[in-house]
Amino acid sequence: MHLSTSFLLLALLNSVRGATVLASAAKPTQFITLDIVNGPVAPDGFTRIGVLANGTFPGAPIVATKGQTLVVKVNNKLTDNTMRLSTSINFDGVFLDSDNIFNDGTAFVTTCPFGPGESYTYTLPLGNQTGSFWYHSQLGVQYSDGLRGTLIIYDPDDPLAHLYDIDDASTVLTLADWLHNTSTSALTSYLATQINPVPDSGLFNARGRYNGGPEVEYAAVSVSQGKRYRFRLINISVRSNFVVSIDNHTMTVIEADGIATEPHEVNILVIHAGQRYSFVTANQAVGNYWINAFINGGTRNPNLNSTLSRGILRYEGAPDEEPQTPMTAGPTGADAVLLNEWELVPLAPIPAPEPDFNLTFRTFMPEGVTAWQINNVSYIPPSEPTLVKALHGETEQMDFNKTENTFLFPANKTIQVEFIDPINEGHPFHLHGMNFWVIKSNGSDVIDTVNPIRRDVSITGNGTTILRFRTDKPGPWSLKSTLAVDNGKLTDPLVLYHFAVGLGSVIGAGLDKVEKAVHPTKAWEQLCPAYDALPPSEQ
Structure with missing residues (x-):
């Protein structure tokens, strides 16, 4: 009875706050509708036209409970051609399994965007994940126009619930x-x-x-x-x-x-x-x-x-x-x-496994060139998404252009990445699909492999940052400074405009297993042909 009441309250909360929710207590699925529109917005008193989810900034908040499945229908209703008219949505920090990687929403890595007048439905089983997340456009720098919102996954059995009395939309x-x-x-x-x-x-x-x-x-x-x-x-x-x-x-x-x-x-x-x-x-x-x-x-x-x-x-x-x-x-x-x-000490300790492979990422921007690099390569997304290539059997290093900055590793291995940022820009790096162990944080000499903090965004800077992660989920996963590039357009979010000019990479985890592990829907398979057929003004 208590769980049913929780589902009803969360559904009502979503309805009040702007997300269209059609969930019931009997069904552990949240059906959300996001209409992506152009409209006036003036958060600081200056009115401009933005790209908005359900007409608001931030976009309609999404609320869920541990164990639910989110089914998010996104309707592209954009009309203002002074900004990008296509779109693609990423639910930041929500970890998908390999069989659902095509719903990751990362343009030109796991999917193609979809144009005005089109819709796409993302299905996101939440499993045991709980906590604070967000969603945003994953196409170029589009989310700076306002397409960003919050996503909270509540835990009915939160082990820290004894520390607080109120945890709701107001907080x-x-x-x-x-x-x-x-x-x-x-x-x-x-x-x-x-x-x-x-x-x-x-x-x-x-x-x-x-x-x-x-x-x-x-x-x-x-x-x-x-x-x-x-x-x-x-x-x-x-x-x-x-x-x-x-x-x-x-x-x-x-x-x-x-x-x-x-x-x-x-x-x-x-x-x-x-x-x-x-x-x-x-x-x-x-x-x-x-x-x-x-x-x-x-x-x-x-x-x-x-x-x-x-x-x-x-x-x-x-x-x-x-x-x-x-x-x-x-x-x-x-x-x-x-x-x-x-x-920070995780409540549930998980020691960091010893690495099977070591990478060094040196971030740099050559003088006189607007192009950030990782290991002397500026990332340029391919015209055909990395996942599509893998599904077509392109799983060897020779199948990827140097500018795709795609690093291939066998499945079920531990990768250690050491970040060196000589310019000290303080880039937040974000990993899709999973958390990493932060073995060494920027600004500290402490190396912790026993119970280091696990998260999906960490910072590089004038010190060395060391991260470890597993390749247990076959597929291409984006590892980037939030901001990316797609064929001259940008596709990434954290230090968005740096990702837009090359500061990104793709981790190819066990790509030889993708054909057996990933079974996309017909709707996903139709995205790239439809996008490629759009005139450039609508992409």
Whole structure:
């Protein structure tokens, strides 16, 4: 009876918050409809046309329960040809098995995009995964136009539930950088100047301000004194990281990228594009407190003012007004207790297996060229997706162009990747299909193979980052700095505009087993012929 009630409540929650949900308590399947449309959006007071899921930014939130299957029908209703008219959706951090890899949504790796007037349905069995996730366009830099939203998988048996009282729609928090220009114009400028696009504003819960702009009301998060709240903080940015703190409050971190962690108390954390954290807080006197969400997005845009990127934590009984305390970037010096990735301990320990293969990824951007490289190669997606090639029996290294940056490994092996970033750009790298063990975090000399943090987004920088992962799932899995390129168009999300100019790779795990392991649907098989038949203006 308790489980049935949970399903009904989650279905009602989805309906209220914008996602079209047709689930019932008797069926462990969530049916979601996302209409991708062009429409006006003004999170910082500047109105522009965006690419929106169900007409909102962020897009309609998706809510599920452990063990369910998500069936997400995406209808492409885009009409504005100043931006990309095709689309493809990735559900970031949701791990698919090999037999379902064709629903990964990574354009030109596991699928082709689909054009205006077309639809595609993604089927996502969630298994035992729980935690905080998100979805976004996986075609070029399209998601910077607004096609990004949250995906929460609740655990009815959360082993950390005794630490909090409230965990619902009101406690899902988003951070985002925002551009007044379209993604296509920003990319054109980047390719011409080598100057990374700098956002016009930073947003907390889809609200923010920019220099000279209107005083948009800051998003307020309501809490009641005496209650403990689990906040799910999700950075849905194109490239920016945020330094987050709450005046007079500590934050007890209990999740990183869908992995439950031992409680770890801090008062300031840096969260990079694509990363997610859950933390417990709200234990102070009634009042209004600044949520400091200081954006690190660059300095070349006079509109951007990092101090104006923030929200309000408002206790019940406090006046409906801004805090009377100064706007700051949070604790500094000896008062700052910073979240360090290497100090996070997974609640369920899984030792990192010894590697069978070792890779070194050296990221670099040659002078005078707008093209990032991994090991002297700028990734250019093939016209035929990697998965299609593998299904056609192309499974040897000679079958892939050098620019596809595809690294082939046998199935059921452990791969260790050491990242060297001499320019110290701080790239978030994201692995599709599985977590990796973070053996060594950037900024630390600690090497942990006993119980290192497991996650799907980690950072390179002026130190060495070492990751390990398994090739237990046959197929091509994208390993990239969130942003990619597809035949002159971009297809990747975390440091989006760097992925768009080459900072990506593909891990070919046991490709010789793909033909037996993967059995795509007819609908998927029709995507590439339909996309190839589109005029360039609709791709």
